[in-house]
Each structure stands twice: as structure tokens, then as C-alpha cells.
Amino acid sequence: MNRRKFLKIAGTSTVVLAASATVGIAAMSSGPAANMPWHIAGSNYSEPRMRALSWAILAPNPHNRQPWLVKMQDNLSMTISIDTAKVLPETDPFNRQILIGIGGFCELLTLAAAEDGYELVFDWFPQGVADEHHILDKRPIANVQFKQGASLDPLFKQVLKRRSYKEKFTDQPITQPSLEKLKLAQQSGAIINTDNSSVGVEHLRKLTVKAMEIELATERTYHESTRLLRIGTDEVKTQPDGIDLDGRKFMILRLLGLFSHKSAFDMQSSAYHQTVSEITSKLHSTQGYLWISTIDNSRQSQIEAGRNYLRANLKATEIGIKMHPLSQGLQEFAEMNTIFQELHQTLGINNTGRIQMLARLGHGDEIEASPRWPAEKCITV
Secondary structure, three states: OOHHHHHHHHHHHHHHHHHHHHHOHHHHOOOOHHHHHHHHOOOOOOOHHHHHHHHHOOOOOHHHOOOEEEEEEOOOEEEEEEOHHHOOOOOOOOOHHHHHHHHHHHHHHHHHHHHOOEEEEEEEOOOOOOOOOOOOOOOOOEEEEEEEOOOOOHHHHHHHHOOOOOOOOOOOOOOHHHHHHHHOOOOOOOEEEEEOOHHHHHHHHHHHHHHHHHHHHOHHHHHHHHOOEEEOHHHHHHOOOOEEEOOHHHHHHHHOOOOOHHHHHOOOOHHHHHHHHHHHHHHOOOOEEEEEEEOOOOHHHHHHHHHHHHHHHHHHHHOOOEEEEOOHHHOOOHHHHHHHHHHHHHOOOOOOOEEEEEEEEEOOOOOOOOOOOOHHHHEOO
16 A cells, blocks of 8 residues: 555544544444334334334335324224425425325335234225325325234235335346246236346436436425435434435534535535436446336326335345335426436337336345334324
């Protein structure tokens, strides 16, 4: 090792040690707080609705906003609605993605309730719903009745292992038999599609990279994400939602002023350009794609897409495939329109149909679960 490199490493180590002394080892330790809901799901509750709810909150959802609200009713029932303070107006102007997240939540609620012997009966949109061209409001998404008698679903075994994998994939290919197994997760209401062909993968890589670049280069959509950054373990513990940059490294960088909310917000900063480069480089490692389409873009179809996405994610976990949702090219803001149209043409979706979800597939190392608020946090009166 040459002297210049040694001094650089030694200097960095000194800075890190100094920061450790300043903030304290206890404060820098990740600890279980933000991930506690993953460790106690189903175990801290005897009431069947709360038990099911403690699992359902682990569902994937846009920007980890966790937009579900639940009101407990009489006779083992509940009402599910959307927390309108947790929508994404710039990247999801009609709340389509938020509703897909609610669909995943409802599917996981169903799987969890079945483990305790309950079937769920959903009364969707009991007070009506805004159509797909308008924003959602506080009207209920569903009334849910817990009834005795249910069939177990083997996919439930994968809930605690499920992740949205945002890292670089290895070079291990996705096989056709694996793609066929993924399709077995499909339920009525949406269609699970896959592709691992070299031509298809290369074309979708280009489109998804371009879509990501557009979202990151459009000021209002990029800033919507940066406002949701949780930088460092302390911030993640305090607010376990949004986009978590967990761990001591990020906290040290923030405390030393080397990476902050301000620098991330600045689209002329080196932090911004490094972020764009790192994100897009990961997309180039994709080995296959999965997308979920529906025959129309109704609110019910969006719910069913979310339910099917959750099932596909669990099935991928079961067979050892990592999945990372890439919704940028499906977003309905003006700058994305060309990519939106090209994705639908490329994937053979006609004028009435809709791609609701797109995800990249690959293999990689195990990662930590995303933080969650405790189940009690989503209870409303």
C-alpha cells in the first residue's frame, strides 16, 4: 500500500473514531427499535385482528410510507382507509401506487388471519371511491369481517424473509423454471408476467434506467423523495418510515456535515450526482423482470395488483429470488409520459389495459428488513 492511500485510510478512520466518541456508542448502535415489528409479529397479541394486523404492516408499500389506517369495529370487523397525509402527490398524483400498497397490506392481512383460522370477507369501497383520474379521500377502502374457517397458504411462511432488494444483483441468471414458479403465485384480478430473455432484459434495463433518471432529474419528484430521507440510525429510530439510510456510517457522515438533508436536496451537489450514479448502476445488474398487468385501471384492479404483487414477492422469496419494485416508468407525471407509453407498447398492453407494477429480479446477499411503525400506530378511532 502506498503512503498516500495509507494516509487517506488512516485519516478516515480517525474521523470515524472521533465521531464515535462524540455521539456515543449506544446512540450509534442500530438496535432493534426500528425493526421490532418484524421480530414481534403475531407474538404480542391475543386478539385475532391485532395479530393479523401485526403481520399486515410488514407489507411492501411505496416509499415505505405505511399509508394504512385501521378502525376496529364490533363483531370482529375493521375498516381500512388511507392516511391521506402519507400520499406522494408528485410521483403518484392519482394515488394509484398508494392503493396498490393497500392491496398488498390486505393480502398479507388475509394470509395472517388464515393462520388463526379466520377467513376475511372484504366489502370494497363501501361509500364509493374517487375514480382513477382523481385523488383518493378519507372514505373507507374496505370493511373487513373476520369469520371462522380458512385455508392456510404456504406463502405465509416467507413473510419474515421477504425484502424489497435495492442492492446490486450478482451475475447469477434467472432461469425459466424459476419464472414459471413465480407465476404460480397469481390470483384472479391481475396477471403476473415475466421475462429473462437477453433482448427483453436489455430493452427493459434501458427503459427503467431512463425512467429513474427522469424521476431523479425532475426537481419536484426528486425532492419528494429527499424529504422522506431518514439519514442514520437515530433518524430511522425516531421516524421508521420513508427512505431509510440506516447505520453508523450515514449518521457519522451527517453529523460531520459530509452528507446531509441539505446536500441531498441540492441537485448541483456531489452527493446528488453520486446518488444518481449509484442507483442507476444497480439497475444495470438486473437479470430478469416481473410485471403485473390488469385489464383496466379501475381502483379495484389497483387493489388486486397489490395483492398479486405481495404474493409474487413472497413466492420469489420462497424460491430464492430477490425482487426490487421499479415503478418510476409507470408514474403519471408529465415528464414520464414517453417512457410510460413505451413500456406499455413494449410489453404488449393495449389501450384499456394497464401495467400496475414492474420489478427487477436477480440474486444477492441477505439484507436487513425495512423499518416499520408498530401495529398500534395505524389504529384510528
